[in-house]
Amino acid sequence: MSLRGKAAIVTGSTSGIGLGIVRALAKEGADILLNGLGRSADVAELQKSIAKDNDVRVAYSNADMSKASAILAMVDCATQELGHVDILVNNAGIQFTAPVQEFPDDRWDAIISINLSAAFHATKAVLPQMLDRNWGRIINVASTHGLVASVEKSAYVAAKHGVVGLTKVVALETAKSGVTCNAICPGWVLTPLVQKQIEDRAQHDHVAVADAKHDLLAEKQPSEEFATPEQLGALALFLCSDAAAQIRGAALPVDGGWIAQ
Ligand code: NAD
Numbered sequence: 301m302s303l304r305g306k307a308a309i310v311t312g313s314t315s316g317i318g319l320g321i322v323r324a325l326a327k328e329g330a331d332i333l334l335n336g337l338g339r340s341a342d343v344a345e346l347q348k349s350i351a352k353d354n355d356v357r358v359a360y361s362n363a364d365m366s367k368a369s370a371i372l373a374m375v376d377c378a379t380q381e382l383g384h385v386d387i388l389v390n391n392a393g394i395q396f397t398a399p400v401q402e403f404p405d406d407r408w409d410a411i412i413s414i415n416l417s418a419a420f421h422a423t424k425a426v427l428p429q430m431l432d433r434n435w436g437r438i439i440n441v442a443s444t445h446g447l448v449a450s451v452e453k454s455a456y457v458a459a460k461h462g463v464v465g466l467t468k469v470v471a472l473e474t475a476k477s478g479v480t481c482n483a484i485c486p487g488w489v490l491t492p493l494v495q496k497q498i499e500d501r502a503q504h505d506h507v508a509v510a511d512a513k514h515d516l517l518a519e520k521q522p523s524e525e526f527a528t529p530e531q532l533g534a535l536a537l538f539l540c541s542d543a544a545a546q547i548r549g550a551a552l553p554v555d556g557g558w559i560a561q
Contacts, residue, residue, distance in 0.1 A: 301541050304329030307357075307382035309374065309426070311365055311418065312392025314338040314346065316491030317441060320529020321389050321536045326354040328537060333359045333378040333385075336392065357382060365392040365418035366410060375425040384433070385426045387540055390419035390463070391441040395493055397452040397500070408455045415459035416466070423470055427479070436479035437540045440467050441532075444487050444558045446551060450520075464551045471549030480548050482539055487555030488517055490526045523556030 308325050312318040314336030326332050334347060343360055351358040359381040363374035378385050393415045396407040419440050430436025445453060446460035463483060470481040488494055494516075502512035517524045532554060538544055553559050 301537070302329050303387075303537075303540060306386040306540075307331040307333070307378065307384055308387035308389065309333045309335065309378050309385055309422070310389040310391055311335045311374075311422065313389075314343055316493060317486065317489055317529050317532050318389070318391040319346075320533040321391065321439075321441075322350065322533075324530070324533030324537045325387065325540070326350050326356050326358070328540075329354065329356060330387065331357040331359075331382045333361060333374070333382060335361050335363055335365075335374060337362075366413040368417070368421045371418055371421040372425050375422060379429070384429060386430065386433070386435060387437045387439070388422055388426045389439045389441065389536060390422055392418060393441070393493070395453070395456055395497065397456075397497070399452055400454045403454055411455035411459050412462075415456065416462040419463055419466055423466070423481070427470075427474070430479045431474070431477055434478040436474075436477075438467075438470060438479065438481040439536050439539055440464075440481070440483040442467070442483040442485050442551060444485050444520075444553060444555045446483060446485050447553065447559050467551065468549040475548060478545070480539070480545065482544075482547055482549065483551040484532060484535055484539075485551050485553045485555065485559075486527050486532055487521045487553070487558040488526050489529060489532065491529070517556075521556040521558050522561065525556055527554045527556060 308330045313322045313334045347358045361374040361377045363370035442463040443460040445457045446464040449457045467483040498513045502509045
């Protein structure tokens with residue numbers, strides 16, 4: 301499959317799952333707009349190496365996904381630098397855990413804006429050009445927490461259920477076009493976002509980090525193995541293929557059996 305001539309925005313792609321998806325799309329020839337936080341020297345190095353390894357153009361926007369105006373500027377930047385936007389992967393996300401009655405208001409607002417509202421603003425901004433060309437792929441990185449809940453994750457679970465709902469609406473509104481919209485629902489993937497949860501758990505339970513890692517997996521993910529950014533990149537790539545043209549509004553788990561229980 302070739303994505304040469306196509307251009308993709310992947311939000312939150314300086315690390316973890318987003319970077320895994322970028323690597324998969326670039327390997328098939330897609331031009332990329334990277335987005336996310338990070339030291340500018342590290343981002344510049346990443347930009348250079350992805351461009352060189354895959355012979356593709358790689359732009360970067362440091363847009364803050366909590367700000368609608370920055371998201372619009374990011375889409376403008378991609379359109380100007382890469383010519384068009386054919387693939388949008390809404391991936392940027394943050395986490396915070398606390399019981400509802402102790403959950404800080406500012407963390408609730410940040411999680412809803414970065415994990416949910418950003419996907420709405422970016423989708424709204426790219427859809428007109430995708431519909432004009434009658435081809436597009438919108439892929440939302442939701443979570444198993446878009447399908448089931450866990451304690452102490454009120455904002456995250458609310459946001460990710462919202463992302464799955466948004467995915468279905470966009471899929472219905474584009475159903476008669478060449479634009480598709482789907483969600484990927486990862487279980488545990490060993491990224492900086494989860495490493496912090498493992499370290500918090502080790503501290504809370506007074507156990508070694510290796511034991512906390514095992515306990516975290518064993519509690520939810522029957523395979524007791526992490527899903528990987530490479531596996532998620534491969535699924536995103538499949539969703540961009542012609543074979544996936546009739547997958548619309550789906551929420552696809554990659555979760556070692558988590559939600560089968
Ligand atoms: P990560 O921390 O490695 O990556 C998050 C990315 O989002 C980084 O590039 C970061 O710079 C960026 N980001 C954070 N805040 C931002 C902001 N305000 N503006 C722009 N970019 C911002 O985490 P990850 O695990 O790769 O998470 C990626 C996505 O996958 C998230 O939406 C997360 O909810 C989801 N997810 C992760 C797991 C997991 O187990 N790791 C499971 C299910 C879903």
